[in-house]
Amino acid sequence: MINNLDTKALPVHVGIIMDGNGRWAQKRSLPRTAGHKEGLEAAKRIVKKAAELGIKYVTLYTFSTENWKRTQEEVGFLMNLIKLHLRAEYEFYKKNGIRIKHIGNIQALPEDVRKEMISAEKETENFNTTTVVLAINYGGRDEIARAVKKMIAGQLVSDTVEQQIPLCFDFPELPDADLIIRTGGEKRLSNFLMWHSAYSELEFSDTLWPDYTPEEFTEALQHFQMRNRRFGAVTDVNNEVRG
Numbered sequence: 001m002i003n004n005l006d007t008k009a010l011p012v013h014v015g016i017i018m019d020g021n022g023r024w025a026q027k028r029s030l031p032r033t034a035g036h037k038e039g040l041e042a043a044k045r046i047v048k049k050a051a052e053l054g055i056k057y058v059t060l061y062t063f064s065t066e067n068w069k070r071t072q073e074e075v076g077f078l079m080n081l082i083k084l085h086l087r088a089e090y091e092f093y094k095k096n097g098i099r100i101k102h103i104g105n106i107q108a109l110p111e112d113v114r115k116e117m118i119s120a121e122k123e124t125e126n127f128n129t130t131t132v133v134l135a136i137n138y139g140g141r142d143e144i145a146r147a148v149k150k151m152i153a154g155q156l157v158s159d160t161v162e163q164q165i166p167l168c169f170d171f172p173e174l175p176d177a178d179l180i181i182r183t184g185g186e187k188r189l190s191n192f193l194m195w196h197s198a199y200s201e202l203e204f205s206d207t208l209w210p211d212y213t214p215e216e217f218t219e220a221l222q223h224f225q226m227r228n229r230r231f232g233a234v235t236d237v238n239n240e241v242r243g
Helices: 022-027 032-053 072-088 090-096 111-123 139-152 158-164 214-225
Strands: 013-017 058-066 097-105 130-138 179-182 201-206
Touching: 013 201, 022 032, 022 139, 032 090, 032 130, 032 214, 058 072, 072 111, 090 097, 090 111, 097 111, 097 201, 111 130, 179 214, 201 214
Parallel strands: 013 058, 013 179, 058 130, 097 130, 179 201
Antiparallel strands: none
C-alpha cells in the first residue's frame, strides 16, 4: 500500500489522452510547439511513475489520424519530435525497463519516423517492466477497419469474428484498457482505443497535459480502485458480482 494506493489492485492497461499542450503554450504566449516539448517531459514523468508502480501497459495518444489537419509547421514539428525522442531516450527506457511498441497506420508516416519507431521497438524488446504503446497516426475506427480488411484477406472463419478481429490489430497482445485518462478538460474519447475501451473506467482532468503530475496520476489510480467494475453484471447484497 502506497499512500492509500493498493499496489496489488492496479490497472493492467492505462490509456492516456494527452490533451492541452497547445493551450498550455498559448496561455504563456508561446508557440504551440513549446507546449508539445513540455508535454514530452510530462509523458516521461508519468511513464516513469507507471514503471515504478509496475503497471504493465501504458498507451499514449501521441498523434491521431485527425491531427494531419493541423498546420504543416505543427505536424512537421511533431513528426520530428517523435523521431528525435525515440532516438534519444534509450537510456531512459533501459533504466526504467520500458519496452516500446506502436499502434496506428505506420505505413502512412514519413520513412525516417517509421525507421526510428521500428528501431526503438527492436532495441527495447527485452525490457519487461512496462510496455509503452505509442499511438501514432492512430484512430480507433481506422484500426478496426484495417483489422477487418486483414481478417477478410486471411479468409478467417466468420462465426468467431469478435475473437479474430483483435488478432488483426497492430498490437494483438494489447489487453483492453482498464482505465483511460484524459487531461485538458474535455470529456470525450476522440477516437482513442474504440475497441479496447468497451468497459474502461474513465477519468477526466482539467489539468493541461504539460502540468499533469505523477501525484495526479496516482490520484486517478486511487479513483479507479474505488470503482465497482461489474462488466455488465449486477452486484448482490454480499457485494458479489453475478450475471
